Amino acid sequence: MSNLLPELLIVDDSSIDLTILKEMLGNNYQFNEAENGAKAVELCLSGSCSPSVILLDVSMPKLNGYETCIQIKEILGFEHVEVIFISGNDSIEEKQHGYEAGGSDYLTKPVNPEELRQKVRLAVERGQQRKSSEAQSKTALDAAMTAMMDAGEQAGVIHFLRDSFGCKTLEDLAQAIVTATSNFGLSNTVQIRTSSDNITVSSNGACPPLEVEMLTSLRNIGRIHQRGKRLILNFGDISQLIKNLPDDDAKVGRLRDHLAIILEGAESRADALLAVDEMKKLLKDTEESICHIQTFEKSQKGKT
Structure with a gap:
């Protein structure tokens, strides 16, 4: 064989x-x-x-x-x-x-x-994807850790809040959350739920089916729920799973605060993106209705 x-x-x-x-x-x-x-x-x-x-x-x-x-x-x-x-x-x-x-x-x-x-x-x-991702992430993580030591953990939060305004889609926003969290040295998965779809992005590449199911089922467990080295955060329709919290309790406390701020900002940005989508849909529906009315009026004039 x-x-x-x-x-x-x-x-x-x-x-x-x-x-x-x-x-x-x-x-x-x-x-x-x-x-x-x-x-x-x-x-x-x-x-x-x-x-x-x-x-x-x-x-x-x-x-x-x-x-x-x-x-x-x-x-x-x-x-x-x-x-x-x-x-x-x-x-x-x-x-x-x-x-x-x-x-x-x-x-x-x-x-x-x-x-x-x-x-x-x-x-x-x-x-196979995880091994490839780990190899690529090592270099990126080393650079990110150096940057954090120079600028401090707060810089990562500020950087995300600034960059989140440039996110044009919920997929972009989910990836931005994962990237910002990965820069803290945390393995994580983010899920953003909409009325029509669940968007799931993981720092490890492909997300296991059970992980997706757990994120969905634990969305009502509370805003911040810690169990050992794992942490679940739920802010509106955004859930995040952290898989490797450090052993340092003081650092865990700081990270929980940073992640809460990141997800609060992400929740606001997600609401804004959904509002824009709703407005676009409304405008499209309105234009179609006007078009139908105009067509109807023309057909009526043709009959007279």
């Missing part, structure tokens, strides 16, 4: 289910197998496998899928590995549990072959 094929680790206490998953995925991957969570952790610690994606059964004896994922994510080099949970329970509480454990996606039993192939393919692509 070619070493260029992406490597997968499948963890399932059922040898039948394990075989079925491999058959569904075909010959497009290199496979590693573990019949329980402990074996999976041992395999990752041994250095004999470096999977791009881990397919992890949730319901296993002794060490369940969530516990296994947490232990694997603590291993050096496996912090960002893509984990897809497989479970017979598809409740939002169960998915949130999976997200908190470090999962990036979720499959419900019985597994649909096409859905499995698509989710694995997208997970592999996200991993």
Whole structure:
């Protein structure tokens, strides 16, 4: 088998289910197998496998899928590995549990072959994008950190508030928030919701489906909600997830204040952009109505 094929680790206490998953995925991957969570952790610690994606059964004896994922994510080099949970329970509480454990996606039993192939393919692509993004971000982050040390953290906030007035679309605004937050050394994802669409932008490139779902479901949890190294901020229709708060409590306090100011400014700019869009729509509708009236009047004159 070619070493260029992406490597997968499948963890399932059922040898039948394990075989079925491999058959569904075909010959497009290199496979590693573990019949329980402990074996999976041992395999990752041994250095004999470096999977791009881990397919992890949730319901296993002794060490369940969530516990296994947490232990694997603590291993050096496996912090960002893509984990897809497989479970017979598809409740939002169960998915949130999976997200908190470090999962990036979720499959419900019985597994649909096409859905499995698509989710694995997208997970592999996200991993590749993340590695590329990390390499590019290192240089940018070094430069940004130097700039912050010279000008101070407040300069980043002021810079965003000034630049936000140049944002012509909500997509531009979401990217501006992500960039400003990344300059503080924070990995983050921003979601802006409208009546017709959800715009999601991540500093890590492609955003995992579970992360998008968590941002949407936690929009009513409160304005600022911290849990460990993660922080959720909700300002109007804008939500932001911070994934790597520092250990320094004083710095966390400053960052929370800076981010609150950034999102308050972003909320005002988003309202202005939406108002402009509504005005443009109103003007367009008015012009169309006038055009229809004029056409009608001409047709009536032609009849007289």
